[in-house]
Amino acid sequence: MSVRVRYAPSPTGHPHLGNIRTALFNFLFARHAGGEFVVRIEDTDRARLVEKSEDAILESLRWLGLTWDEGPDKGGPFAPYVQSERLESYQKAAQELVKKGFAYLCFCTQDRLAEMRKVQEAKHEPPRYDRQCLMLSSDDIRNSMDTNEPHVIRLKVPQEGKTVFEDAVRGHVEFENALLDDQVLLKSDGFPTYHLAVVVDDHAMNITHVIRAEEWISSTPKHLLLYQFFGWTPPTYAHVPMIMDAHKAKLSKRRGAKAMLEYRDAGYLPEVVVNYLSTLGWMHPNEEKLLTLDELAAAFTLEGIKKSPAVFDQRKMDWMNGLAIRQLTDEKLLIALDPFLDSGWDRHVVKKLIPLAKERMTTLKDFSVLCDFFFTNNIQKNESIMNQKIAVDKAQTFIRRYTSILASLTQWTHEELEQTTRKFAADHQLKPADFFMLLRIAFSGKTITPPLFESMVILGKDIVIQRLSEANFRC
Protein backbone atom coordinates (compact mmCIF):
# COMPACT_ATOMS: atom_id res chain seq x y z
CA MET A 1 0.00 0.00 0.00
CA SER A 2 1.34 3.38 -0.85
CA VAL A 3 2.32 5.71 1.93
CA ARG A 4 -0.26 8.28 3.02
CA VAL A 5 0.45 10.74 5.80
CA ARG A 6 -1.37 13.74 7.08
CA TYR A 7 -0.80 16.99 8.88
CA ALA A 8 -3.84 17.55 11.07
CA PRO A 9 -3.68 20.93 12.77
CA SER A 10 -6.31 22.50 14.94
CA PRO A 11 -7.29 26.00 13.87
CA THR A 12 -6.82 27.45 17.32
CA GLY A 13 -4.26 30.06 16.36
CA HIS A 14 -1.29 30.72 14.17
CA PRO A 15 1.00 27.71 13.89
CA HIS A 16 4.47 28.03 15.40
CA LEU A 17 7.72 26.36 14.44
CA GLY A 18 6.98 23.22 16.40
CA ASN A 19 3.68 22.67 14.65
CA ILE A 20 5.20 23.34 11.28
CA ARG A 21 8.11 21.00 11.83
CA THR A 22 5.63 18.18 12.27
CA ALA A 23 4.14 19.16 8.92
CA LEU A 24 7.64 19.24 7.43
CA PHE A 25 8.49 15.74 8.62
CA ASN A 26 5.21 14.42 7.27
CA PHE A 27 5.85 16.12 3.96
CA LEU A 28 9.40 14.83 3.68
CA PHE A 29 8.35 11.33 4.58
CA ALA A 30 5.61 11.34 1.94
CA ARG A 31 7.92 12.72 -0.72
CA HIS A 32 10.64 10.25 0.16
CA ALA A 33 8.26 7.36 -0.24
CA GLY A 34 6.47 8.76 -3.25
CA GLY A 35 3.27 8.81 -1.23
CA GLU A 36 0.59 11.35 -0.49
CA PHE A 37 0.61 14.22 1.94
CA VAL A 38 -2.82 15.20 3.21
CA VAL A 39 -3.84 18.28 5.17
CA ARG A 40 -6.85 17.90 7.41
CA ILE A 41 -8.29 20.61 9.61
CA GLU A 42 -9.30 19.36 13.06
CA ASP A 43 -11.77 21.98 14.17
CA THR A 44 -13.73 19.95 16.69
CA ASP A 45 -13.20 22.33 19.58
CA ARG A 46 -15.82 25.01 19.12
CA ALA A 47 -14.67 27.04 22.08
CA ARG A 48 -11.08 27.43 20.98
CA LEU A 49 -11.65 28.13 17.32
CA VAL A 50 -9.73 31.16 16.14
CA GLU A 51 -10.89 32.87 13.02
CA LYS A 52 -8.41 32.99 10.15
CA SER A 53 -6.11 30.43 11.68
CA GLU A 54 -6.87 27.95 8.93
CA ASP A 55 -5.63 30.54 6.45
CA ALA A 56 -2.49 31.06 8.50
CA ILE A 57 -1.86 27.33 8.60
CA LEU A 58 -2.21 26.86 4.86
CA GLU A 59 -0.28 30.03 4.15
CA SER A 60 2.59 28.82 6.34
CA LEU A 61 2.77 25.56 4.45
CA ARG A 62 2.56 27.30 1.10
CA TRP A 63 5.29 29.73 2.01
CA LEU A 64 7.64 26.89 2.88
CA GLY A 65 6.77 24.98 -0.26
CA LEU A 66 5.17 22.09 1.61
CA THR A 67 2.58 21.34 -1.04
CA TRP A 68 -0.18 18.91 -0.16
CA ASP A 69 -1.94 16.44 -2.38
CA GLU A 70 -5.31 16.58 -0.68
CA GLY A 71 -6.70 19.20 1.63
CA PRO A 72 -9.51 21.55 2.56
CA ASP A 73 -8.84 23.97 -0.26
CA LYS A 74 -8.22 21.51 -3.05
CA GLY A 75 -10.38 18.56 -2.09
CA GLY A 76 -9.49 14.98 -2.95
CA PRO A 77 -10.95 11.48 -2.96
CA PHE A 78 -11.76 11.61 0.76
CA ALA A 79 -13.24 15.09 0.96
CA PRO A 80 -14.22 16.97 2.96
CA TYR A 81 -10.92 17.57 4.79
CA VAL A 82 -12.43 19.62 7.59
CA GLN A 83 -13.74 17.70 10.56
CA SER A 84 -16.67 19.96 11.28
CA GLU A 85 -18.01 18.88 7.91
CA ARG A 86 -17.77 15.21 8.76
CA LEU A 87 -19.77 15.17 11.96
CA GLU A 88 -22.11 12.47 10.80
CA SER A 89 -19.37 9.88 10.45
CA TYR A 90 -18.17 10.41 14.01
CA GLN A 91 -21.67 10.18 15.41
CA LYS A 92 -22.26 6.99 13.47
CA ALA A 93 -18.97 5.57 14.68
CA ALA A 94 -19.76 6.44 18.29
CA GLN A 95 -23.19 4.84 18.05
CA GLU A 96 -21.60 1.73 16.60
CA LEU A 97 -19.31 1.43 19.59
CA VAL A 98 -22.20 1.88 21.99
CA LYS A 99 -24.12 -0.83 20.17
CA LYS A 100 -21.14 -3.17 20.36
CA GLY A 101 -20.68 -2.44 24.06
CA PHE A 102 -17.34 -0.67 23.67
CA ALA A 103 -18.69 2.71 24.66
CA TYR A 104 -21.49 4.06 26.84
CA LEU A 105 -23.60 7.12 27.41
CA CYS A 106 -22.69 9.40 30.27
CA PHE A 107 -25.01 12.05 31.69
CA CYS A 108 -22.73 13.40 34.37
CA THR A 109 -22.60 17.16 34.59
CA GLN A 110 -19.36 19.13 34.39
CA ASP A 111 -19.94 20.11 37.99
CA ARG A 112 -20.12 16.55 39.16
CA LEU A 113 -16.98 15.67 37.24
CA ALA A 114 -15.14 18.60 38.75
CA GLU A 115 -16.28 17.62 42.22
CA MET A 116 -15.23 14.03 41.61
CA ARG A 117 -11.79 15.08 40.53
CA LYS A 118 -11.39 17.27 43.55
CA VAL A 119 -12.15 14.35 45.85
CA GLN A 120 -9.81 12.09 43.95
CA GLU A 121 -7.06 14.61 44.11
CA ALA A 122 -7.53 15.01 47.84
CA LYS A 123 -7.21 11.27 48.26
CA HIS A 124 -4.17 11.25 45.95
CA GLU A 125 -5.94 9.04 43.50
CA PRO A 126 -5.44 9.35 39.78
CA PRO A 127 -8.15 11.67 38.44
CA ARG A 128 -10.40 9.63 36.21
CA TYR A 129 -14.05 9.01 35.50
CA ASP A 130 -15.64 6.84 38.19
CA ARG A 131 -17.95 5.04 35.73
CA GLN A 132 -21.12 6.03 37.52
CA CYS A 133 -23.06 6.08 34.26
CA LEU A 134 -21.84 2.64 33.30
CA MET A 135 -24.25 1.35 35.99
CA LEU A 136 -27.26 3.03 34.43
CA SER A 137 -30.12 0.74 33.49
CA SER A 138 -31.63 0.94 30.04
CA ASP A 139 -34.72 2.52 31.66
CA ASP A 140 -32.56 5.21 33.26
CA ILE A 141 -30.98 5.93 29.92
CA ARG A 142 -34.31 6.03 28.11
CA ASN A 143 -35.70 8.47 30.69
CA SER A 144 -32.74 10.77 30.42
CA MET A 145 -32.90 10.66 26.66
CA ASP A 146 -36.61 11.45 26.71
CA THR A 147 -35.98 14.58 28.76
CA ASN A 148 -33.16 15.59 26.43
CA GLU A 149 -30.57 15.48 29.15
CA PRO A 150 -27.16 16.45 27.76
CA HIS A 151 -24.81 13.52 27.51
CA VAL A 152 -21.52 12.37 26.10
CA ILE A 153 -20.34 9.03 24.84
CA ARG A 154 -17.40 7.51 26.66
CA LEU A 155 -14.96 4.82 25.66
CA LYS A 156 -15.29 1.73 27.83
CA VAL A 157 -11.68 0.92 28.49
CA PRO A 158 -10.93 -2.70 29.41
CA GLN A 159 -9.85 -3.01 33.03
CA GLU A 160 -7.17 -5.54 32.41
CA GLY A 161 -4.39 -6.23 29.97
CA LYS A 162 -1.95 -3.93 28.25
CA THR A 163 -1.95 -1.96 25.07
CA VAL A 164 1.37 -2.12 23.32
CA PHE A 165 2.73 -0.72 20.12
CA GLU A 166 5.95 -0.38 18.23
CA ASP A 167 6.69 3.26 17.67
CA ALA A 168 8.78 3.92 14.58
CA VAL A 169 10.88 6.40 16.52
CA ARG A 170 10.86 5.03 20.06
CA GLY A 171 10.44 1.32 19.66
CA HIS A 172 8.36 -0.73 22.07
CA VAL A 173 5.91 1.26 24.19
CA GLU A 174 3.30 -0.21 26.52
CA PHE A 175 0.55 0.99 28.82
CA GLU A 176 -1.61 -0.75 31.42
CA ASN A 177 -5.24 -0.57 30.32
CA ALA A 178 -6.38 -0.28 33.92
CA LEU A 179 -4.69 3.09 34.18
CA LEU A 180 -6.51 4.56 31.17
CA ASP A 181 -9.46 6.87 31.63
CA ASP A 182 -12.84 6.30 29.99
CA GLN A 183 -12.18 8.98 27.46
CA VAL A 184 -15.04 11.08 26.12
CA LEU A 185 -15.44 10.29 22.43
CA LEU A 186 -18.46 12.36 21.53
CA LYS A 187 -19.12 15.60 23.35
CA SER A 188 -22.53 16.84 24.39
CA ASP A 189 -22.55 19.34 21.53
CA GLY A 190 -22.41 16.44 19.10
CA PHE A 191 -18.81 17.10 18.14
CA PRO A 192 -16.23 14.36 18.53
CA THR A 193 -13.15 14.74 20.66
CA TYR A 194 -9.77 14.54 19.00
CA HIS A 195 -9.44 10.89 19.94
CA LEU A 196 -12.50 9.69 18.09
CA ALA A 197 -12.07 12.02 15.15
CA VAL A 198 -8.45 11.18 14.35
CA VAL A 199 -9.08 7.49 14.42
CA VAL A 200 -12.19 7.65 12.30
CA ASP A 201 -10.60 9.98 9.78
CA ASP A 202 -7.20 8.37 9.59
CA HIS A 203 -8.95 5.13 8.85
CA ALA A 204 -11.36 6.68 6.38
CA MET A 205 -8.54 8.43 4.58
CA ASN A 206 -6.28 5.37 4.43
CA ILE A 207 -3.54 7.01 6.45
CA THR A 208 -0.63 4.59 6.77
CA HIS A 209 1.71 6.53 9.07
CA VAL A 210 0.82 8.90 11.85
CA ILE A 211 3.75 11.22 12.41
CA ARG A 212 2.91 13.54 15.25
CA ALA A 213 4.48 15.21 18.26
CA GLU A 214 5.62 13.28 21.30
CA GLU A 215 2.92 14.77 23.50
CA TRP A 216 0.50 12.30 21.90
CA ILE A 217 2.24 9.18 23.10
CA SER A 218 0.08 8.79 26.16
CA SER A 219 -3.08 9.07 24.09
CA THR A 220 -2.00 6.43 21.64
CA PRO A 221 -3.31 3.43 23.61
CA LYS A 222 -6.78 4.96 23.53
CA HIS A 223 -6.51 5.29 19.80
CA LEU A 224 -5.27 1.73 19.47
CA LEU A 225 -8.21 0.51 21.52
CA LEU A 226 -10.54 2.28 19.14
CA TYR A 227 -8.93 0.62 16.13
CA GLN A 228 -9.36 -2.69 17.87
CA PHE A 229 -13.02 -2.07 18.70
CA PHE A 230 -13.82 -0.96 15.19
CA GLY A 231 -11.93 -3.92 13.79
CA TRP A 232 -9.59 -1.70 11.82
CA THR A 233 -5.86 -1.98 11.21
CA PRO A 234 -3.98 0.82 12.98
CA PRO A 235 -1.38 2.93 11.20
CA THR A 236 2.29 2.98 12.07
CA TYR A 237 2.97 5.57 14.74
CA ALA A 238 6.02 7.82 14.80
CA HIS A 239 6.18 10.25 17.69
CA VAL A 240 8.68 12.96 17.00
CA PRO A 241 10.46 14.81 19.80
CA MET A 242 9.21 18.21 20.75
CA ILE A 243 10.87 21.52 20.13
CA MET A 244 11.55 23.36 23.35
CA ASP A 245 12.01 27.03 24.07
CA ALA A 246 15.07 28.47 25.77
CA HIS A 247 13.59 27.45 29.12
CA LYS A 248 13.24 23.86 27.94
CA ALA A 249 9.46 23.95 27.90
CA LYS A 250 7.37 22.81 24.98
CA LEU A 251 7.15 25.52 22.37
CA SER A 252 3.77 27.11 22.71
CA LYS A 253 1.92 30.22 21.82
CA ARG A 254 1.14 30.82 25.45
CA ARG A 255 4.79 30.91 26.34
CA GLY A 256 5.61 33.36 23.62
CA ALA A 257 6.54 31.14 20.71
CA LYS A 258 6.40 33.16 17.53
CA ALA A 259 4.05 32.29 14.72
CA MET A 260 5.63 30.80 11.64
CA LEU A 261 4.60 33.74 9.49
CA GLU A 262 6.27 36.17 11.85
CA TYR A 263 9.56 34.70 10.69
CA ARG A 264 8.58 35.36 7.11
CA ASP A 265 7.69 38.93 7.99
CA ALA A 266 10.92 39.35 9.92
CA GLY A 267 12.91 38.55 6.81
CA TYR A 268 13.76 34.89 7.12
CA LEU A 269 13.96 32.81 3.97
CA PRO A 270 11.66 29.80 3.62
CA GLU A 271 14.53 27.49 2.74
CA VAL A 272 16.22 28.53 5.97
CA VAL A 273 13.21 27.69 8.09
CA VAL A 274 12.97 24.34 6.36
CA ASN A 275 16.65 23.57 6.75
CA TYR A 276 16.93 24.81 10.29
CA LEU A 277 13.85 22.90 11.38
CA SER A 278 15.40 19.82 9.80
CA THR A 279 18.32 20.05 12.18
CA LEU A 280 15.97 19.80 15.15
CA GLY A 281 15.31 16.21 16.06
CA TRP A 282 16.64 14.89 12.84
CA MET A 283 20.07 14.39 11.41
CA HIS A 284 20.34 17.00 8.70
CA PRO A 285 22.74 15.59 6.10
CA ASN A 286 24.75 18.79 5.70
CA GLU A 287 23.99 21.89 7.74
CA GLU A 288 26.47 24.06 5.90
CA LYS A 289 24.96 23.46 2.55
CA LEU A 290 21.24 24.30 2.72
CA LEU A 291 19.41 21.57 0.90
CA THR A 292 16.31 21.80 -1.23
CA LEU A 293 13.11 20.08 -0.16
CA ASP A 294 13.80 17.38 -2.72
CA GLU A 295 17.26 16.77 -1.35
CA LEU A 296 15.95 16.66 2.20
CA ALA A 297 13.18 14.29 1.18
CA ALA A 298 15.67 12.00 -0.50
CA ALA A 299 17.59 11.72 2.76
CA PHE A 300 14.62 11.56 5.10
CA THR A 301 13.84 8.43 7.10
CA LEU A 302 11.93 7.79 10.30
CA GLU A 303 15.01 6.00 11.65
CA GLY A 304 16.90 9.28 11.47
CA ILE A 305 14.54 10.98 13.88
CA LYS A 306 15.94 11.55 17.35
CA LYS A 307 14.15 10.54 20.53
CA SER A 308 15.13 13.49 22.66
CA PRO A 309 13.69 16.99 22.47
CA ALA A 310 15.62 19.86 20.92
CA VAL A 311 15.95 23.44 22.06
CA PHE A 312 15.23 26.06 19.43
CA ASP A 313 18.27 28.28 18.92
CA GLN A 314 17.48 31.59 17.29
CA ARG A 315 21.16 32.39 16.78
CA LYS A 316 21.77 29.34 14.70
CA MET A 317 18.80 30.13 12.52
CA ASP A 318 20.14 33.66 12.15
CA TRP A 319 23.48 32.33 11.02
CA MET A 320 21.79 30.05 8.53
CA ASN A 321 19.69 32.92 7.18
CA GLY A 322 22.80 35.03 6.59
CA LEU A 323 24.40 32.07 4.88
CA ALA A 324 21.37 31.62 2.66
CA ILE A 325 21.26 35.30 1.75
CA ARG A 326 24.90 35.23 0.74
CA GLN A 327 24.32 32.16 -1.38
CA LEU A 328 21.48 33.80 -3.27
CA THR A 329 22.24 35.32 -6.67
CA ASP A 330 21.81 39.08 -6.80
CA GLU A 331 18.75 38.66 -8.99
CA LYS A 332 17.06 36.33 -6.55
CA LEU A 333 17.96 38.50 -3.59
CA LEU A 334 16.39 41.49 -5.32
CA ILE A 335 13.15 39.57 -5.69
CA ALA A 336 13.20 38.31 -2.11
CA LEU A 337 13.98 41.79 -0.86
CA ASP A 338 11.11 43.48 -2.62
CA PRO A 339 8.47 43.19 0.13
CA PHE A 340 10.95 44.67 2.58
CA LEU A 341 11.73 47.79 0.59
CA ASP A 342 9.99 51.11 0.41
CA SER A 343 8.10 51.16 -2.85
CA GLY A 344 9.59 54.51 -3.74
CA TRP A 345 13.18 53.30 -3.66
CA ASP A 346 14.88 53.15 -7.03
CA ARG A 347 15.38 49.48 -7.85
CA HIS A 348 18.42 50.27 -9.97
CA VAL A 349 20.12 51.69 -6.93
CA VAL A 350 18.97 48.74 -4.85
CA LYS A 351 20.51 46.42 -7.41
CA LYS A 352 23.84 48.21 -7.14
CA LEU A 353 23.74 47.97 -3.35
CA ILE A 354 22.91 44.30 -3.15
CA PRO A 355 26.46 42.98 -3.55
CA LEU A 356 27.59 45.37 -0.83
CA ALA A 357 24.77 44.66 1.58
CA LYS A 358 24.69 40.91 1.05
CA GLU A 359 27.68 40.17 3.26
CA ARG A 360 26.22 42.23 6.05
CA MET A 361 22.70 40.91 6.32
CA THR A 362 21.19 38.45 8.74
CA THR A 363 17.60 38.94 7.65
CA LEU A 364 16.03 40.61 4.65
CA LYS A 365 14.99 43.45 6.91
CA ASP A 366 18.62 44.37 7.43
CA PHE A 367 18.93 45.82 3.95
CA SER A 368 16.80 48.82 4.82
CA VAL A 369 18.54 49.35 8.12
CA LEU A 370 21.88 49.36 6.39
CA CYS A 371 21.04 51.21 3.20
CA ASP A 372 18.16 53.59 3.86
CA PHE A 373 20.43 56.61 3.68
CA PHE A 374 20.85 56.04 -0.05
CA PHE A 375 17.20 56.83 -0.54
CA THR A 376 16.45 59.65 1.82
CA ASN A 377 18.14 62.89 2.78
CA ASN A 378 16.44 62.65 6.10
CA ILE A 379 19.41 61.05 7.85
CA GLN A 380 20.22 60.98 11.51
CA LYS A 381 21.77 64.17 12.88
CA ASN A 382 25.52 63.91 12.83
CA GLU A 383 26.18 65.37 16.23
CA SER A 384 24.26 62.69 18.02
CA ILE A 385 26.55 59.95 16.76
CA MET A 386 29.83 61.85 16.60
CA ASN A 387 32.85 59.63 17.02
CA GLN A 388 35.45 60.39 19.59
CA LYS A 389 38.57 60.13 17.46
CA ILE A 390 38.46 63.61 15.99
CA ALA A 391 37.53 66.63 18.04
CA VAL A 392 34.22 68.17 17.14
CA ASP A 393 35.47 71.63 16.22
CA LYS A 394 38.22 70.22 14.03
CA ALA A 395 35.87 67.77 12.38
CA GLN A 396 33.74 70.58 11.10
CA THR A 397 36.76 72.28 9.55
CA PHE A 398 38.08 69.10 7.99
CA ILE A 399 34.78 68.29 6.38
CA ARG A 400 34.42 71.78 4.99
CA ARG A 401 37.88 71.69 3.43
CA TYR A 402 37.43 68.17 2.14
CA THR A 403 34.10 69.06 0.57
CA SER A 404 35.61 71.82 -1.48
CA ILE A 405 38.25 69.41 -2.75
CA LEU A 406 35.54 66.95 -3.74
CA ALA A 407 33.68 69.67 -5.57
CA SER A 408 36.61 70.22 -7.86
CA LEU A 409 37.00 66.55 -8.69
CA THR A 410 36.58 65.81 -12.37
CA GLN A 411 36.12 62.10 -11.94
CA TRP A 412 33.78 60.39 -9.46
CA THR A 413 35.20 56.92 -9.28
CA HIS A 414 36.21 54.63 -6.47
CA GLU A 415 39.91 55.02 -7.33
CA GLU A 416 39.79 58.78 -7.59
CA LEU A 417 37.84 59.14 -4.36
CA GLU A 418 40.06 56.81 -2.40
CA GLN A 419 43.23 58.50 -3.64
CA THR A 420 41.89 61.94 -2.87
CA THR A 421 40.61 60.99 0.54
CA ARG A 422 43.76 59.21 1.64
CA LYS A 423 45.84 62.14 0.52
CA PHE A 424 43.60 64.51 2.45
CA ALA A 425 43.96 62.44 5.59
CA ALA A 426 47.72 62.29 5.20
CA ASP A 427 47.97 66.04 4.56
CA HIS A 428 46.13 66.71 7.79
CA GLN A 429 47.93 64.10 9.88
CA LEU A 430 44.78 62.08 10.33
CA LYS A 431 44.63 58.33 10.55
CA PRO A 432 42.78 57.22 7.42
CA ALA A 433 40.38 55.05 9.44
CA ASP A 434 39.48 57.98 11.69
CA PHE A 435 38.76 60.33 8.84
CA PHE A 436 36.85 57.63 6.96
CA MET A 437 34.57 57.21 9.93
CA LEU A 438 34.01 60.95 10.15
CA LEU A 439 33.06 61.01 6.51
CA ARG A 440 30.80 58.00 6.85
CA ILE A 441 28.90 59.64 9.65
CA ALA A 442 28.71 62.91 7.77
CA PHE A 443 26.97 61.59 4.69
CA SER A 444 25.08 58.59 6.08
CA GLY A 445 24.23 59.47 9.64
CA LYS A 446 25.45 56.01 10.61
CA THR A 447 28.55 54.35 11.94
CA ILE A 448 27.78 51.14 10.11
CA THR A 449 27.43 51.29 6.34
CA PRO A 450 28.52 49.49 3.22
CA PRO A 451 32.14 50.29 2.24
CA LEU A 452 32.84 53.99 2.05
CA PHE A 453 33.93 54.69 -1.50
CA GLU A 454 31.47 52.33 -3.09
CA SER A 455 28.79 54.13 -1.14
CA MET A 456 29.96 57.53 -2.31
CA VAL A 457 30.01 56.40 -5.92
CA ILE A 458 26.47 55.07 -5.70
CA LEU A 459 25.22 58.09 -3.82
CA GLY A 460 26.65 60.38 -6.50
CA LYS A 461 28.67 63.56 -6.35
CA ASP A 462 25.80 65.97 -5.86
CA ILE A 463 24.26 64.20 -2.93
CA VAL A 464 27.55 63.53 -1.20
CA ILE A 465 28.53 67.17 -1.44
CA GLN A 466 25.13 68.28 -0.32
CA ARG A 467 25.17 65.99 2.71
CA LEU A 468 28.72 66.98 3.64
CA SER A 469 27.80 70.64 3.40
CA GLU A 470 24.90 70.10 5.72
CA ALA A 471 26.91 68.00 8.15
CA ASN A 472 26.97 69.43 11.61
CA PHE A 473 29.29 68.13 14.30
CA ARG A 474 28.72 70.96 16.71
CA CYS A 475 26.24 70.52 19.45
Added chain:
RNA sequence: GGCGCGUUCGUCUAGCGGUUAGGACGUCACCCUUUCAAGGUGAAGGCCACCGGUUCGAAUCCGGUACGCGCUACCA
Protein backbone atom coordinates in the same frame (compact mmCIF):
# COMPACT_ATOMS: atom_id res chain seq x y z
C1' G B 1 0.74 11.88 42.95
C1' G B 2 0.24 8.25 38.68
C1' C B 3 1.76 6.84 33.87
C1' G B 4 4.96 7.60 29.73
C1' C B 5 9.23 9.39 27.20
C1' G B 6 14.04 11.22 27.40
C1' U B 7 19.49 12.29 29.15
C1' U B 8 26.91 13.10 24.35
C1' C B 9 30.53 20.42 24.70
C1' G B 10 26.10 26.57 26.45
C1' U B 11 22.81 24.89 21.91
C1' C B 12 21.90 21.42 17.52
C1' U B 13 24.13 16.85 16.52
C1' A B 14 27.77 12.31 14.82
C1' G B 15 28.77 7.90 17.34
C1' C B 16 25.39 2.10 17.15
C1' G B 17 31.84 -2.74 22.16
C1' G B 18 38.15 -0.94 21.00
C1' U B 19 37.85 6.77 18.28
C1' U B 20 43.12 11.53 20.92
C1' A B 21 34.55 11.21 21.61
C1' G B 22 33.93 14.10 15.34
C1' G B 23 31.11 18.32 13.11
C1' A B 24 27.94 22.85 13.24
C1' C B 25 26.09 27.41 15.84
C1' G B 26 27.68 30.45 19.64
C1' U B 27 32.13 32.23 22.49
C1' C B 28 37.39 33.81 22.51
C1' A B 29 42.14 34.98 19.99
C1' C B 30 44.77 36.11 15.68
C1' C B 31 44.84 37.30 10.27
C1' C B 32 42.40 40.34 6.58
C1' U B 33 40.56 45.41 7.03
C1' U B 34 37.80 51.80 6.01
C1' U B 35 33.04 50.93 9.94
C1' C B 36 30.12 46.58 10.32
C1' A B 37 30.02 42.12 8.38
C1' A B 38 31.81 38.26 5.45
C1' G B 39 36.13 35.19 4.84
C1' G B 40 40.68 32.60 6.79
C1' U B 41 43.47 30.28 10.90
C1' G B 42 43.43 28.58 15.70
C1' A B 43 41.67 27.91 20.82
C1' A B 44 38.66 27.11 24.88
C1' G B 45 34.41 24.17 25.90
C1' G B 46 32.18 17.07 27.15
C1' C B 47 34.80 13.01 33.85
C1' C B 48 29.22 10.96 27.18
C1' A B 49 23.40 12.54 34.09
C1' C B 50 24.78 9.23 38.32
C1' C B 51 25.65 4.28 40.55
C1' G B 52 26.17 -0.66 39.83
C1' G B 53 26.72 -4.81 36.64
C1' U B 54 28.10 -7.77 31.67
C1' U B 55 32.86 -7.79 29.06
C1' C B 56 39.84 -8.47 28.08
C1' G B 57 37.53 -3.68 26.89
C1' A B 58 31.62 0.47 27.36
C1' A B 59 29.19 6.97 25.47
C1' U B 60 27.72 2.45 23.11
C1' C B 61 24.66 -3.78 26.20
C1' C B 62 21.66 -4.71 31.12
C1' G B 63 19.57 -2.95 35.92
C1' G B 64 18.65 0.82 39.36
C1' U B 65 18.75 6.07 40.86
C1' A B 66 18.47 11.17 39.83
C1' C B 67 16.95 14.97 36.93
C1' G B 68 14.10 17.02 32.82
C1' C B 69 9.95 17.01 29.82
C1' G B 70 5.06 15.33 28.35
C1' C B 71 0.20 13.42 29.43
C1' U B 72 -3.19 13.01 33.33
C1' A B 73 -10.24 18.01 30.13
C1' C B 74 -16.97 17.33 27.08
C1' C B 75 -8.29 21.09 24.46
C1' A B 76 -5.84 19.52 20.67
